[in-house]
Structures are given as C-alpha cells and as structure tokens.
Amino acid sequence: MGTNESHLFRYPEAIKEEFLAGADIVLRDGTRVAPAEIWAYLTEEGPAKYPHIYDQSNYFGRRISGDVGLSYALKANYLLMTMNDRISRAKARGVPVVFVQGGQSVDPYYAAGAIGLRPASTGIWARRKETGLSRNEEDLRGQKRRQKAYNEISIEVCNSAGYEHIQDGLAVDMIAPFSCLRCSDVSYGLEAHRHGQRQDVKLLLIDYPLDHQRDKEWAITYFADNLRRLTRSIDELTGRTTTADDLSAEIKLHNEGRRLAVEIADLWWSAPVPPTNGKDRRDIFQMGGMEVHADPTASLSVLREARDLIAKRVETGVHGLGVATDASRIFICGSCVSPNEYRVEQAGGIIVGNDNHWSDITTIVEETGDPYYNLAKAILSYPYEQPIKERARWTAEQIKKSRADGVLFLYKWGCNTQSAAARMIVDEIKAQTGLPTLIIEDDMQRSQTEQMHNRISAFIEML
Numbered sequence: 001m002g003t004n005e006s007h008l009f010r011y012p013e014a015i016k017e018e019f020l021a022g023a024d025i026v027l028r029d030g031t032r033v034a035p036a037e038i039w040a041y042l043t044e045e046g047p048a049k050y051p052h053i054y055d056q057s058n059y060f061g062r063r064i065s066g067d068v069g070l071s072y073a074l075k076a077n078y079l080l081m082t083m084n085d086r087i088s089r090a091k092a093r094g095v096p097v098v099f100v101q102g103g104q105s106v107d108p109y110y111a112a113g114a115i116g117l118r119p120a121s122t123g124i125w126a127r128r129k130e131t132g133l134s135r136n137e138e139d140l141r142g143q144k145r146r147q148k149a150y151n152e153i154s155i156e157v158c159n160s161a162g163y164e165h166i167q168d169g170l171a172v173d174m175i176a177p178f179s180c181l182r183c184s185d186v187s188y189g190l191e192a193h194r195h196g197q198r199q200d201v202k203l204l205l206i207d208y209p210l211d212h213q214r215d216k217e218w219a220i221t222y223f224a225d226n227l228r229r230l231t232r233s234i235d236e237l238t239g240r241t242t243t244a245d246d247l248s249a250e251i252k253l254h255n256e257g258r259r260l261a262v263e264i265a266d267l268w269w270s271a272p273v274p275p276t277n278g279k280d281r282r283d284i285f286q287m288g289g290m291e292v293h294a295d296p297t298a299s300l301s302v303l304r305e306a307r308d309l310i311a312k313r314v315e316t317g318v319h320g321l322g323v324a325t326d327a328s329r330i331f332i333c334g335s336c337v338s339p340n341e342y343r344v345e346q347a348g349g350i351i352v353g354n355d356n357h358w359s360d361i362t363t364i365v366e367e368t369g370d371p372y373y374n375l376a377k378a379i380l381s382y383p384y385e386q387p388i389k390e391r392a393r394w395t396a397e398q399i400k401k402s403r404a405d406g407v408l409f410l411y412k413w414g415c416n417t418q419s420a421a422a423r424m425i426v427d428e429i430k431a432q433t434g435l436p437t438l439i440i441e442d443d444m445q446r447s448q449t450e451q452m453h454n455r456i457s458a459f460i461e462m463l
C-alpha cells in the first residue's frame with residue numbers, strides 16, 4: 001500500500017529564505033547543524049524516508065503542523081526524524097542507551113554519559129529504523145508489534161512501554177525505571193524483560209519511597225543513594241566514573257531547559273488568543289523535559305529559539321494557525337493519553353496544558369550543595385507524586401494560570417493509579433476552580449479513538 005503523493009505535506013519555498021537566516025542547532029557532541037542542512041533534510045531526505053510523517057490524509061498521528069512560520073517546530077521535526085541516525089552515531093562512540101520510565105528527570109542518565117530515553121522516545125527511535133512506510137503500513141506495523149507485547153507481558157497492562165522494540169533487538173543497553181506512584185506499568189515491564197529474550201540488557205529498579213516522601217529526611221538520603229547506584233551502574237557500561245561535578249553541570253543545563261519551558265508557558269498563557277496551535281504548544285512545553293530529542297543540548301537550542309518566537313508572536317498578536325479566536329480552552333489531566341490536537345481545534349477547542357510531565361518540568365533543582373541530594377529532593381517533591389489532595393491543588397493552580405474553560409481527565413485502561421485517583425482529583429479541581437470536568441477512559445487501540453473524540457467534541461460544545 002503506497003503513499004498517495006498528493007497527500008504529502010511540503011514545506012513552502014516561500015519560507016526558505018527566512019528559515020536559512022536562523023540559528024544552527026548545536027548537538028551534544030559539539031556538532032553544529034546549519035539551517036541549510038535542516039532544510040534539505042526536511043524537504044528531500046525526510047519525505048523519502050518517512051512519507052507517513054508527511055501524510056496529511058487523516059487526522060491521526062503526529063501530523064506536521066502547517067504553521068510553518070514557527071522555525072523551532074521545523075527544527076524539532078528535524079531532530080525527531082534524525083533520531084536513529086544520531087543515536088547510531090553516539091552508540092558507535094560507545095554511548096549507552098538507558099530506558100527511563102516513571103516520569104523521572106533524565107539529568108543523572110546524561111550526567112553518566114548515557115542517552116536516557118522514555119517509552120515514547122524509545123518508540124520514535126524504533127520507528128525511525130524502518131523507512132519508506134506509508135501511513136497505513138506504519139499504523140499496521142505498530143499495532144501488530146504492540147499486540148505481541150501485550151500477549152507477552154500481561155492482559156492487564158495499559159501500555160507496552162516499548163517492550164516490543166527492546167525485545168525485538170533495539171539496542172537499549174540498560175532498563176532503569178523508577179518505582180513511583182504514577183505508573184503501575186513499571187513493575188509489569190521490568191519483570192517481563194527479566195524473562196524475555198534479551199538477557200544482555202542490564203536491569204535496575206530505582207526505589208522511590210512513597211507516602212509524604214518529600215518531607216522525610218531519610219527518604220531523600222535513601223533516594224539520593226539510589227541515584228548514585230544508577231550512575232554507578234551506567235559507569236559499569238561506559239568504563240568511566242561519574243563525578244558530583246558531572247551531575248551538577250547536567251542539572252544546570254536541564255534547569256535552563258525547565259526554566260525556559262515555564263517562561264514559554266507563561267507567555268503562551270498570557271496571550272488572549274493562543275500564539276500557536278495545540279500541537280506546536282505541546283511540543284515546546286514538553287521539550288523542557290530535555291529528553292524528547294535524545295539530546296538535551298539540541299533541545300536547549302530549539303527552546304531558546306522558541307522562547308524568542310513565542311514572545312514576538314504574543315507581542316504582535318499573531319494567532320496560532322487554525323485556532324478559533326473564541327476557542328474553548330481545555331486542560332488535560334492524567335498520564336499517557338493525549339487527544340489529537342487538530343481534532344480538538346476543528347471542534348472549536350484548544351488544549352492549553354497538561355499536568356503529567358509538567359510536574360517534573362516545573363520542578364527546578366537546587367544548584368548548590370550535594371547534587372545527588374538536591375536532585376533526590378526535587379524528584380520526591382514532584383506535585384504529580386504527592387497525596388491526591390495536594391496533587392489536585394497544584395493542578396488547579398496550573399489550570400488557573402492556563403485560563404482553561406474546562407478540564408479533561410484521561411487515563412488508559414489498565415492504568416491502575418490514575419484510574420483510581422481520577423474521580424477524587426477531579427472533584428478537588430472542581431471545588432478549587434468551579435470548572436466543568438469530564439473523565440474518559442481510553443485504550444491503546446485506534447478503535448476507541450473516534451469515540452474519545454466524539455465525547456471531547458460534545459464537551460467542547462457544552463463549554
């Protein structure tokens with residue numbers, strides 16, 4: 001099943017001159033990628049290698065945004081498409097890849113000289129290894145592999161967390177998630193890998209104390225020791241010794257990304273009409289997690305450019321492409337589910353924020369003193385991991401800042417913590433904000449996506 005060429009998105013020549021005058025992307029290994037190289041990739045190599053990314057024939061997937069004046073979005077697309085090429089080059093230099101799960105900040109993984117990848121990024125890397133696939137071929141391939149993973153892990157599992165890619169030979173060197181409150185998938189996944197085909201993958205569980213962990217001194221020092229255990233385990237792969245100075249430098253770099261993402265969010269939320277569409281918003285807000293491109297230095301380049309562009313759009317009153325001037329603003333709560341932003345906009349809404357990774361992005365790590373202790377203290381204080389009432393109050397504050405008109409709590413079937421907490425969190429948010437709310441359970445299969453969007457459209461109509 002080939003790709004219909006007429007459905008393929010093309011970047012217009014009219015923006016080329018301005019794009020070429022922009023800044024380079026600086027990669028972690030010091031390489032600079034000039035805009036001319038990025039443009040050539042996006043207009044020639046990218047469409048040939050990954051036609052499904054350029055396919056505009058239906059609403060689903062990560063359709064390229066047509067808001068082509070946002071040069072940062074073009075650069076983010078370049079980084080996402082070159083994920084396999086860049087990781088392959090790093091691996092050839094001996095850089096290990098470590099799988100991260102549980103919403104943890106990736107500072108210690110990079111401090112130890114590894115590439116830390118969360119489940120979604122692991123999936124992006126795996127998908128970039130197959131080229132020339134149409135949208136349908138790519139969808140079918142993904143569904144089949146995920147089904148195989150469900151069969152091998154457990155029927156109760158919500159998300160396969162990249163299990164299928166790793167067990168099928170994706171060159172992940174170590175699996176090192178942490179046992180936090182938000183995610184019941186970590187234990188299923190780790191155990192399944194223990195019994196899987198890939199006996200060469202190193203396994204490590206980082207033990208995360210629960211229950212008012214933020215206020216207990218023993219919990220902070222215990223978790224700091226777990227972070228030391230993590231960097232020592234990565235050292236066994238690299239043969240080097242990670243120092244406290246390495247971690248301090250990494251924390252500073254990641255703090256810059258976190259601060260930039262918060263600054264961008266404040267700017268974005270301050271505009272009477274959003275300065276970008278929902279997809280371009282999600283991409284920059286998430287970039288503050290410093291992991292989506294498998295290269296925090298590159299993400300930082302893109303974030304700096306995004307901050308300047310968003311500031312300019314807000315100052316001059318430019319609206320995001322396709323966003324209605326009276327769009328209903330929706331805040332999303334819950335893990336691992338995200339509606340298709342284009343569908344939401346078509347129904348007259350706009351997604352203005354979400355709580356999940358925003359919780360770690362907004363947590364700035366102290367930069368003086370023992371970096372392991374500081375990082376442990378910060379991670380144990382993530383609002384998303386606090387007792388329900390406290391998490392809900394923090395979420396309500398973010399909702400108020402975002403000037404949302406309504407709140408959607410989405411969770412996946414099988415997501416034990418989020419499904420149990422949804423009602424209580426939403427009730428508290430309602431009490432704090434007075435906003436209309438809706439809870440929707442989703443599954444990983446496309447069969448339910450249409451139903452979810454019908455319900456979201458009805459919610460937008462009501463708003």
Ligand code: SF4
Nearest residue numbers: 183184185335336415
């Ligand atoms: S849906 Fe829930 S249990 Fe599944 S990976 Fe996400 S947070 Fe974890």
